[in-house]
Amino acid sequence: MPTLKVLGELGIVKILERALGTHALTVVGFGDDISAVRISRRQVAVLKTDMLVGSTDVPPGMTMKQAARKAVVANVSDLAAKGVRPLAGIVALGLPRNLSERNVREIGSGLAQAAKEYGFPLVGGDTNESKDLTISIALFAIADGRRLILRSGAEAGNIIAVTGDFGNTSAGLKALLEEKRRPTQLSRPLFQALYNPRAQLDLGLRLGASGAITASIDSSDGLAWSLHELSKSSHVGIKLDTIPISRAAKEFAEQYNYQASDLALYGGEEYHLVVSLKQSRLAAAFKAAKGKLKTIGVATREFRGVRLSQAGKEIVIERKGWEHFKKQK
Amino acid sequence: MPTLKVLGELGIVKILERALGTHALTVVGFGDDISAVRISRRQVAVLKTDMLVGSTDVPPGMTMKQAARKAVVANVSDLAAKGVRPLAGIVALGLPRNLSERNVREIGSGLAQAAKEYGFPLVGGDTNESKDLTISIALFAIADGRRLILRSGAEAGNIIAVTGDFGNTSAGLKALLEEKRRPTQLSRPLFQALYNPRAQLDLGLRLGASGAITASIDSSDGLAWSLHELSKSSHVGIKLDTIPISRAAKEFAEQYNYQASDLALYGGEEYHLVVSLKQSRLAAAFKAAKGKLKTIGVATREFRGVRLSQAGKEIVIERKGWEHFKKQK
Numbered sequence: 001m002p003t004l005k006v007l008g009e010l011g012i013v014k015i016l017e018r019a020l021g022t023h024a025l026t027v028v029g030f031g032d033d034i035s036a037v038r039i040s041r042r043q044v045a046v047l048k049t050d051m052l053v054g055s056t057d058v059p060p061g062m063t064m065k066q067a068a069r070k071a072v073v074a075n076v077s078d079l080a081a082k083g084v085r086p087l088a089g090i091v092a093l094g095l096p097r098n099l100s101e102r103n104v105r106e107i108g109s110g111l112a113q114a115a116k117e118y119g120f121p122l123v124g125g126d127t128n129e130s131k132d133l134t135i136s137i138a139l140f141a142i143a144d145g146r147r148l149i150l151r152s153g154a155e156a157g158n159i160i161a162v163t164g165d166f167g168n169t170s171a172g173l174k175a176l177l178e179e180k181r182r183p184t185q186l187s188r189p190l191f192q193a194l195y196n197p198r199a200q201l202d203l204g205l206r207l208g209a210s211g212a213i214t215a216s217i218d219s220s221d222g223l224a225w226s227l228h229e230l231s232k233s234s235h236v237g238i239k240l241d242t243i244p245i246s247r248a249a250k251e252f253a254e255q256y257n258y259q260a261s262d263l264a265l266y267g268g269e270e271y272h273l274v275v276s277l278k279q280s281r282l283a284a285a286f287k288a289a290k291g292k293l294k295t296i297g298v299a300t301r302e303f304r305g306v307r308l309s310q311a312g313k314e315i316v317i318e319r320k321g322w323e324h325f326k327k328q329k
Numbered sequence: 330m331p332t333l334k335v336l337g338e339l340g341i342v343k344i345l346e347r348a349l350g351t352h353a354l355t356v357v358g359f360g361d362d363i364s365a366v367r368i369s370r371r372q373v374a375v376l377k378t379d380m381l382v383g384s385t386d387v388p389p390g391m392t393m394k395q396a397a398r399k400a401v402v403a404n405v406s407d408l409a410a411k412g413v414r415p416l417a418g419i420v421a422l423g424l425p426r427n428l429s430e431r432n433v434r435e436i437g438s439g440l441a442q443a444a445k446e447y448g449f450p451l452v453g454g455d456t457n458e459s460k461d462l463t464i465s466i467a468l469f470a471i472a473d474g475r476r477l478i479l480r481s482g483a484e485a486g487n488i489i490a491v492t493g494d495f496g497n498t499s500a501g502l503k504a505l506l507e508e509k510r511r512p513t514q515l516s517r518p519l520f521q522a523l524y525n526p527r528a529q530l531d532l533g534l535r536l537g538a539s540g541a542i543t544a545s546i547d548s549s550d551g552l553a554w555s556l557h558e559l560s561k562s563s564h565v566g567i568k569l570d571t572i573p574i575s576r577a578a579k580e581f582a583e584q585y586n587y588q589a590s591d592l593a594l595y596g597g598e599e600y601h602l603v604v605s606l607k608q609s610r611l612a613a614a615f616k617a618a619k620g621k622l623k624t625i626g627v628a629t630r631e632f633r634g635v636r637l638s639q640a641g642k643e644i645v646i647e648r649k650g651w652e653h654f655k656k657q658k
Contacts, residue, residue: 004428004458012424012433012456019437023450025417035453037417039471045374047452049467051421053459088354088366092380092465094423095341099333104341108348121352123376124364127341129333130382131461136421138378138467142368 031233032151033078033218036143044148046084046141050074054096054133057269059194060176061183064103066195068110071135074220076118077199077271079141081218083149083208085201086120089139094130107135118201149208154215154234154276156301161285161293163200163207163273166223167249167260168193170267179256189248199271203292207273210288212281219272224265225321226274227306234276240297240308240317266320360562361480362407362547365472373477375413375470379403383425383462386598388523389505390512393432395524397439400464403549405447406528406600408470410547412478412537414530415449418468423459436464447530478537483544483563483605485630490614490622492529492536492602495552496578496589497522499596508585518577528600532621536602539617541610548601553594554650555603556635563605569626569637569646595649 004012017030027044028036036044052058052071062070072089079086091111095104115122120139128134154160172190175181183191199218207213215234219226223244231238245264253260276299277285286293306317333341346359356373357365365373381387381400391399401418408415420440424433444451449468457463483489501519504510512520528547536542544563548555552573560567574593582589605628606614615622635646 003430004424004426004433007430007433009456011430012422013454015430015433016420016422016437016440016454016456019434019441020444020451021441023452026450026452028453030453032453035417035419037450037452037469039416045417045469045471047417047419047467047469049419049421049453049465050455051423051457051463051465053423053457053463055460056458087368088364088374088376090364090376090378090467091345092378092421092467093341093345094380094382094461094463095333097333101332101336101340101344104333104336104344105348108345111345112348112350115349121355121366122349123352123355123366124357124359124361124378125342125345126379127338127345128380128382129385130463131384132423132459132463134380134382134423134459134461134463134465136378136380136463136465138376138419138421138465140366140374140376140469142374 027145028150033081036148038145042144043142044145046079046143048075048078049136049138050078051134051136059173062195064106065110068107068135069114070197071137072111072114073197073199073271075137075139076201077218077220079139080199080201080204081216081273083204084141084143085205086118086139087141088120089122089137091122091125092136093125093127094132094134095127096131096133097129118199149213149216151215151217151230151233154230154236154299156236156299157279158214158276158299159279159282159295160238160297160299161275161277161295162244163203163292165244165246166264166270167246167267169270170263171249171252174258175252187248189246190252193270197269197271200273203289204273206288207275207285210281210284212277212285214276214278216273216275219270219274220268222266222268222321224306224317225319228319230274230276231305236299236301237303238297238306239300240306242296243308244294244296265317268321356474357479362410365477367474371473372471373474375408375472377404377407378465378467379407380463380465388502391524393435394439397436397464398443399526400466401440401443402526402528402600404466404468405530406547406549408468409528409530409533410545410602412533413470413472414534415447415468416470417449418451418466420451420454421465422454422456423461423463424456425460425462426458447528478542478545480544480546480559480562483559483565483628485565485628486608487543487605487628488608488611488624489567489626489628490604490606490624491573492532492621494573494575495593495599496575496596498599499592500578500581503587504581516577518575519581522599526598526600529602532618533602535617536604536614539610539613541606541614543605543607545602545604548599548603549597551595551597551650553635553646554648557648559603559605560634565628565630566632567626567635568629569635571625572637573623573625594646597650
């Protein structure tokens, strides 16, 4: 039998999806940033869960407070991509036995900080003993079912845009793990991306309300991966004319001899939004984004997948990124 | 600094509760079987999360399918105690790297079976790599905020009742762990209690609708613990006139020389409901329960805590049970 290493996260999700089937009330099931069930003619309940695991999701040097905050941020980011404001959350903790009371206080403080930042209450939870630090957050929201922005709405001709430059998280991780830098030796953008990532909630809500977005995904599995997901879900190709690389990632790449575009494309845990926009509503989107939107390409029916047009040539961008169990990055 | 062993689950929850504070929308926070937030004048969203961890919540001999099913049952049981029907759920998985594809199929199948048994969809989730098998379920429901049955509503004079006899899970665990029995050597009630526990959802819904219940809690932390929680939350004492011990637990106790009442009182992961009933509505409760309700005592203002009246004497029932990190059972 294949082990999880062979199966990968996508294989696992496929098995679960098949086992669980669909249900009359389900509006969005597996395969998008969130799930949604119908609760009235117009309204859907939006549900999201994302689990942070100590041994795989916590970079060296991260405090318990930062880890707990990040667990919430990862969930908020998915709602941000859908243009949905979280109403409340709950938290299930798996705590190793050797943690101290101070560690627990830090976790509480990180959860509280994130809840405050994004303006919703964490109203309950469950605590357990576990071999691996586990912070499993579930968020709940109510949305207008017709206005939910899925991964599947991009159409040929739509402009592809992102809410930030990429590569900081990836560069930060490589600095720690491969270049053996200490956290304090990281440049500020790399440090912030690793230890204090931010979800683009306000921006996501404004973009959602602008009426310009046809599809959206959060970039937490990496830019290339997210573009491929948009492409697959929307049945369009994506033709990039640029790769949005952050200045700090470029500097790091130059100093340590990495390919800057790889840092930007194949990282992960970088919480920007990747969206497709109606050409006719571009102005509204840019106004809503207040300078935080950057076009990087266009959706096309010429091919499927993701390609970069550069100097007259088309380079195929691989479907690679952060996938648990496979660790391709 | 105290470690989690000293702090215990209650100490951890207290720290989290203090860190997270309360919020204007919160109707039920920490400290009940579920949490609830207001979503309209009358309605509340009911949220529940409970995490199953391989190293602490899975008895020897349990299959992955049974473990996944049990993870759902534990969550449904808490909604059952509140008289609330689950609308949908989501699941976050932490899977050890060495699991096989078959293991994942079993987990999918166990989740699907539970969702079918209790009539709601599991609509999405998240998969992760972890050192410890982790199945974190979150359930969502909508309820009339005025009709939610909390732990805090019991009044002096109310009748205390349970929906089943206790001791099977505890006896089953002791048979495996202390008497070194194999699962196939367990009597059927012990086997079922350990590997195929059932949540009393239909019964909980019927009792909730009967208008007889003033307070309710699920007994998953043990009978004594649950009675103490009702007592504490409702500011009443509970005077027991009997301990509801299952026949199979009695037989096991006799054969292997255990105290049967200890098996019934201080076990855990036994998913009955412990309720308080208005005397004036007793008939309605019994009718709703269709023979599955057993009175065991009365709420009183004479003392706080839990006591057993036996042969003219009052025996204090200790506040003991299943608490993670402390492992008192």
